[in-house]
Amino acid sequence: MTTVRPRSSGILLHPTSLxxxxxxxxxxxxxFRWVDTLAAMxxxxxxxxxxxxxxxxxxxxxxxxxxxxxTNLISPEVLESQGLLxxxxxHEQQYRDDGVEFDRVEQFKKAMLREARARFTxxxxxxxxxxxxxxxxxEASWLKDYAEFMAIRDALGGRSLTEWPKxxxxxxxxxxxxxxxxxxxxxxxHTFGQFLFEQQWNAxxxxxxxxxxxxLGDAPIFxxxxxxxxxxxxxxFLLDRDRKPTAVAGVPxxxxxxxxxxxxxxxxxxxAMKATGYSWWVARLKRQLKQVDEIRLDHFRGFAAxxxxxxxxxxxxxxxxxxxxxxDLFMALQRELGTLPIIAxxxxxxxxxxxxxxxxxxxxxxxxxxxxxxxxxxxxxxxxYEPNCVAYTGTHDNDTTVGWFNQLNDRDKKTxxxxxxxxxxxxxxxxxxxxxxxxxxxxxxxxxxxxxxxSEARMNTPGVAAGNWGWRFRPEQFQQGMIERLGEWTExxxxxxxxxxxxxxx
Numbered sequence: 125m126t127t128v129r130p131r132s133s134g135i136l137l138h139p140t141s142l143x144x145x146x147x148x149x150x151x152x153x154x155x156f157r158w159v160d161t162l163a164a165m166x167x168x169x170x171x172x173x174x175x176x177x178x179x180x181x182x183x184x185x186x187x188x189x190x191x192x193x194x195t196n197l198i199s200p201e202v203l204e205s206q207g208l209l210x211x212x213x214x215h216e217q218q219y220r221d222d223g224v225e226f227d228r229v230e231q232f233k234k235a236m237l238r239e240a241r242a243r244f245t246x247x248x249x250x251x252x253x254x255x256x257x258x259x260x261x262x263e264a265s266w267l268k269d270y271a272e273f274m275a276i277r278d279a280l281g282g283r284s285l286t287e288w289p290k291x292x293x294x295x296x297x298x299x300x301x302x303x304x305x306x307x308x309x310x311x312x313x314h315t316f317g318q319f320l321f322e323q324q325w326n327a328x329x330x331x332x333x334x335x336x337x338x339x340l341g342d343a344p345i346f347x348x349x350x351x352x353x354x355x356x357x358x359x360x361f362l363l364d365r366d367r368k369p370t371a372v373a374g375v376p377x378x379x380x381x382x383x384x385x386x387x388x389x390x391x392x393x394x395x396a397m398k399a400t401g402y403s404w405w406v407a408r409l410k411r412q413l414k415q416v417d418e419i420r421l422d423h424f425r426g427f428a429a430x431x432x433x434x435x436x437x438x439x440x441x442x443x444x445x446x447x448x449x450x451x452d453l454f455m456a457l458q459r460e461l462g463t464l465p466i467i468a469x470x471x472x473x474x475x476x477x478x479x480x481x482x483x484x485x486x487x488x489x490x491x492x493x494x495x496x497x498x499x500x501x502x503x504x505x506x507x508x509y510e511p512n513c514v515a516y517t518g519t520h521d522n523d524t525t526v527g528w529f530n531q532l533n534d535r536d537k538k539t540x541x542x543x544x545x546x547x548x549x550x551x552x553x554x555x556x557x558x559x560x561x562x563x564x565x566x567x568x569x570x571x572x573x574x575x576x577x578x579s580e581a582r583m584n585t586p587g588v589a590a591g592n593w594g595w596r597f598r599p600e601q602f603q604q605g606m607i608e609r610l611g612e613w614t615e616x617x618x619x620x621x622x623x624x625x626x627x628x629x630x
Contacts, residue, residue, distance in 0.1 A: 132167075143597060145215070165607050166619075177194045191270065208248070213236065269352050270314065276303055293367055346389035372387065402449070402456040428481050490516060510563070514566040560613055
């Protein structure tokens with residue numbers, strides 16, 4: 125017996141994009157109001173980007189850990205309500221309300237954590253302190269390495285891993301032990317920060333569950349070279365003696381970038397991974413599935429074969445496809461996890477073996493409305509969808525739908541008019557309708573598309589290093605009737621749970 129997945133829909137919005145007074149969206153009252161708004165719009169899913177701690181530029185796809193949470197998302201208001209911050213802490217700071225000021229936010233949140241840690245020691249209840257100790261013990265397998273990595277990195281002025289002194293880079297005793305002792309207070313601060321993140325995220329997730337919402341998370345296939353994962357487990361990556369990658373990840377030229385995308389991430393040593401039973405991957409997904417209900421697995425194509433760019437290349441043009449673990453990894457995950465609550469990000473140039481891998485494990489793929497131009501055989505036209513897929517108006521890597529439509533030539537606009545039978549007076553709503561009305565089992569729109577915003581609200585431009593990830597919405601951008609309209613459409617196209625309950629399939 126298997127379960128037929130019910131038709132449903134959701135909105136893509138990363139927590140950093142929520143409104144609020146502290147320079148970045150966080151897990152406080154605004155996040156709870158957002159969950160309530162999703163429920164009012166009769167949505168089933170809140171899709172987010174990766175939750176890991178970010179560095180320069182704020183990219184959630186270049187995180188210091190595949191296991192840790194982004195402490196910049198910790199809400200000062202929640203800490204104040206717990207007595208871990210004094211009343212009005214940080215209220216004198218003034219920030220933009222339409223974008224994240226990453227550097228200023230980073231400094232403020234560090235000061236916030238120090239104040240909260242000091243108050244926790246002297247004022248926290250016995251129950252809260254006991255919860256902290258339970259957390260430290262339960263997550264010790266990754267937490268200790270992460271906290272030490274971050275504290276050492278801070279002590280070295282933020283130098284990336286390959287620039288560390290050799291004895292620390294290679295975790296040599298007694299140098300590492302001496303450094304850990306001297307940085308003990310900072311290690312404790314990073315550990316404490318992860319506890320606060322966990323507390324606040326769990327409270328928000330519980331609220332979402334009570335509202336009937338599921339959270340769709342995101343797992344980048346690769347980790348950052350400057351990460352606790354590489355520092356603690358160098359044997360699992362293709363590195364030289366100096367812990368520098370022998371080749372790095374990316375994709376060849378495609379729809380998004382004519383030079384390809386040079387991500388720079390280290391690549392996995394899949395042979396070494398297999399020898400451990402893929403234990404790192406098992407632990408990673410188990411950890412993430414504590415935080416979210418399902419996972420969008422980024423760059424699914426890389427599990428069949430990944431684009432290996434020789435170290436030193438400046439673009440992704442020169443590289444070659446190297447086989448990945450294919451079904452071997454997913455069989456190992458299935459043995460450990462049971463069902464695989466995974467959506468495969470299978471965009472770009474996809475070969476037959478990638479499709480076979482996805483369909484063998486019955487993983488939904490992705491379809492993007494913005495890609496639907498071209499001949500009638502184009503798989504992104506809604507008439508070519510299969511039910512086991514997720515239809516997006518656009519993703520975090522696309523322009524907004526309004527921005528995309530405004531840049532189309534007259535011929536393409538006429539093609540869309542011919543397809544729908546009328547002019548695109550509201551291109552964002554037209555594309556939402558196409559996604560919601562399709563046979564796709566799940567349809568998703570970024571909030572920017574629901575709000576009808578232009579290119580100024582784009583979240584990320586692949587291949588462009590600066591100026592991404594900072595967009596935030598303002599509550600007044602919700603127009604009169606927008607919530608009711610999406611709710612009505614969601615009912616009309618039978619994407620509410622009560623309209624299409626899950627049924628067993630023989």
